Amino acid sequence: xxxxxxxxxxxKSQAMGMHTEVLTGRTQQKFFNPDEAENFYYxxxxxxxxNKRTDLDVKDMTAAEANKKIDSLMSEGYGxxxxxxxxxxxxxxxxxxxxxxxxxxxxxxxxxxGSCDGPIVRINGRVGWSCxxxxxxxxxxxEKNAGSCFGAAIRGGDLICKGSVGARxxxxxxxxxxxxxxxxxxxxxFMMQRGRIxxxxxxxxxxxxxxxxxxxxxGGEIGSYGSDAVDAELTKSDQDWxxxxxxxxxxxxxxxxxxxxxxxxxxxxxxYDNLEPTEKKGAI
Amino acid sequence: MCGIAGLIHRGKSSKVGHELQGMLQxxxxxxxxxxxxxxxxxxxxxxxxxxxxxxxxxxxxxxxIAEDVSVYDERKKIVESYLSEMGAxxxxxxxxxxxxxxxxxxxxKKDLLEFSQKIESIPGVEILSMGKSLEVIxxxxxxxxxxxxxxxxxxxxxxxIGHARMATESGVDIKSAHPFWGYPFSDxxxxxxxxxxxxxxxxxxxENKGMRFMSECDSELIAVYIAEKMRxxxxxxxxxxxxxxxxxxxxxxxxxxxxxxxxxxDTMAAKPLVLYESDDLVAMGSxxxxxxxxxxxxxxxxxxxxGEVKVWQI
Numbered sequence: 369x370x371x372x373x374x375x376x377x378x379x380k381s382q383a384m385g386m387h388t389e390v391l392t393g394r395t396q397q398k399f400f401n402p403d404e405a406e407n408f409y410y411x412x413x414x415x416x417x418x419n420k421r422t423d424l425d426v427k428d429m430t431a432a433e434a435n436k437k438i439d440s441l442m443s444e445g446y447g448x449x450x451x452x453x454x455x456x457x458x459x460x461x462x463x464x465x466x467x468x469x470x471x472x473x474x475x476x477x478x479x480x481x482g483s484c485d486g487p488i489v490r491i492n493g494r495v496g497w498s499c500x501x502x503x504x505x506x507x508x509x510x511e512k513n514a515g516s517c518f519g520a521a522i523r524g525g526d527l528i529c530k531g532s533v534g535a536r537x538x539x540x541x542x543x544x545x546x547x548x549x550x551x552x553x554x555x556x557x558f559m560m561q562r563g564r565i566x567x568x569x570x571x572x573x574x575x576x577x578x579x580x581x582x583x584x585x586x587g588g589e590i591g592s593y594g595s596d597a598v599d600a601e602l603t604k605s606d607q608d609w610x611x612x613x614x615x616x617x618x619x620x621x622x623x624x625x626x627x628x629x630x631x632x633x634x635x636x637x638x639x640y641d642n643l644e645p646t647e648k649k650g651a652i
Numbered sequence: 653m654c655g656i657a658g659l660i661h662r663g664k665s666s667k668v669g670h671e672l673q674g675m676l677q678x679x680x681x682x683x684x685x686x687x688x689x690x691x692x693x694x695x696x697x698x699x700x701x702x703x704x705x706x707x708x709x710x711x712x713x714x715x716x717i718a719e720d721v722s723v724y725d726e727r728k729k730i731v732e733s734y735l736s737e738m739g740a741x742x743x744x745x746x747x748x749x750x751x752x753x754x755x756x757x758x759x760x761k762k763d764l765l766e767f768s769q770k771i772e773s774i775p776g777v778e779i780l781s782m783g784k785s786l787e788v789i790x791x792x793x794x795x796x797x798x799x800x801x802x803x804x805x806x807x808x809x810x811x812x813i814g815h816a817r818m819a820t821e822s823g824v825d826i827k828s829a830h831p832f833w834g835y836p837f838s839d840x841x842x843x844x845x846x847x848x849x850x851x852x853x854x855x856x857x858x859e860n861k862g863m864r865f866m867s868e869c870d871s872e873l874i875a876v877y878i879a880e881k882m883r884x885x886x887x888x889x890x891x892x893x894x895x896x897x898x899x900x901x902x903x904x905x906x907x908x909x910x911x912x913x914x915x916x917x918d919t920m921a922a923k924p925l926v927l928y929e930s931d932d933l934v935a936m937g938s939x940x941x942x943x944x945x946x947x948x949x950x951x952x953x954x955x956x957x958x959g960e961v962k963v964w965q966i
Contacts, residue, residue, distance in 0.1 A: 455941070455944045455948060456939070456940035456941045456943070456944040457941065458939075458941070473950075474950050475940060475950070475953070477939055477940050477941055478939065493950060494940070494952070494953050494954070496924075496926065496939065496940055497924055512952060512953075512954075513952075513953070513954040513955065514955075515924065515926065515955045516921060516924065516955060531954070532954065533955075534921060534955040534957070535920070535921035535922075535957070535958055536921075551957070553921050553955070553957050553958055554919070554920065554921050554957070554958040554959075555920070555921075572921075572957060572958050573919070573958065
């Protein structure tokens with residue numbers, strides 16, 4: 369054990385071995401091995417045929433009933449499902465861990481398409497707060513506007529809104545891409561950790577506040593920058609990527625990406641260590 | 653959590669009681685401790701309509717202390733004698749519930765401050781609203797329950813705002829329920845979703861300027877704040893814009909007057925609001941399902957941005 373009383377302040381934590389210890393237990397990571405692909409599966413997923421199509425009218429269903437019916441249809445092999453009359457219901461389409469072509473003929477309420485992994489979704493309407501929260505993979509396209517917390521904590525996939533979105537878009541996102549055709553509200557990219565956000569229109573105050581990492585591209589005016597959000601050079605490679613992404617997203621294909629602003633984390637707020645608060649007090 | 657809803661018909665009247673009931677009932681999962689309506693009805697605009705309570709609903713879930721109905725009777729008598737003293741002639745009187753009264757009165761003075769102070773000097777009496785088209789009806793329970801209790805389904809008017817309340821920072825009682833009347837201004841009402849963090853500072857300052865508070869609900873501050881701005885000559889929109897910096901916290905609120913409806917959203921945009929706007933109707937609510945209850949067809953809606961203030965006229 370290091371003698372903390374005689375150790376210089378700045379090296380106390382090092383002397384305690386807190387910067388070099390090997391993390392174990394819950395923090396151990398297991399990586400995907402393609403050779404063992406057959407051992408990886410999601411419980412409750414199905415083989416579906418994209419050419420097998422059906423309509424589902426959810427007008428008189430609760431969200432839970434509608435979601436169970438979607439699951440039931442996937443179990444019967446339907447790979448394309450058209451949802452009629454969603455009428456702003458909350459929590460529709462959540463928890464789909466399947467390849468699926470899902471089309472909503474109308475608007476969704478809160479938490480639509482939350483915690484999904486894999487489906488290709490088109491929403492011919494508007495979505496409420498927290499659309500596609502925790503999206504892992506797949507593509508969600510919204511034809512109209514979206515509420516706040518759009519794409520909160522997504523880890524992958526493409527989330528596209530052709531209209532405008534509310535505040536805190538991409539809050540806490542850890543991967544994937546969010547593309548906005550219109551304007552975005554305050555605190556866009558708040559605490560984002562990875563991934564990219566593209567906004568073709570204007571964006572509100574405190575853009576990228578306290579972002580850890582990731583990149584935000586803005587085509588219009590910026591209300592203000594958040595803490596630790598800074599401008600970065602828009603490279604040729606960035607521009608090529610933006611063009612590709614906008615083309616695939618069927619949005620702003622003729623947009624002049626060379627004039628976009630690129631915002632990244634200044635990384636001045638980082639203060640990572642593995643000290644518990646009580647240990648930190650002792651080390652300071 | 654709470655939910656708010658509002659609508660304004662432009663150029664026509666409609667069954668706003670029924671419509672607002674549908675909107676608020678769709679939001680009942682956001683709170684059903686109490687529900688309130690501010691309805692702007694079709695009236696001749698000659699007489700004042702005063703909604704007054706002489707006691708609290710002490711039913712299940714109420715945080716109020718039970719009182720004997722005879723106490724309400726006594727208060728009612730004093731209210732009526734005071735009306736007479738002030739030269740207000742009662743044209744019509746309704747006692748909807750033992751504690752809830754509605755008076756239609758002829759009163760020709762414009763300043764309602766003295767009038768209100770006199771009526772509210774009676775312990776346990778509160779004017780819920782005073783106006784020539786505004787009627788504030790609020791009580792414990794969800795939107796359907798309150799609508800049925802007060803027969804609001806058939807009320808015809810141009811605009812309305814309402815509130816479904818989950819009590820968090822003050823009691824489950826009518827005095828803490830929304831909407832709040834913009835005392836002492838005729839036909840001004842407010843509903844709010846959020847929390848105000850500089851309530852006490854603002855309250856003290858406004859009380860020093862002679863404004864009155866009836867509850868300890870932070871939302872009442874908005875009504876008093878806007879009323880004070882209007883007293884000093886500001887327009888509704890100007891008062892609402894000033895509130896974005898004068899009020900601290902998270903909020904989305906609606907204010908209605910006899911011919912207009914306004915919304916304001918704080919600079920953090922922390923509280924939800926979905927808005928539908930067409931040439932003849934504006935409808936808005938904390939969630940889209942509130943709007944869908946009156947417009948089931950596919951429509952274009954959007955979320956107003958942070959720091960946004962909008963006002964519409966009938």
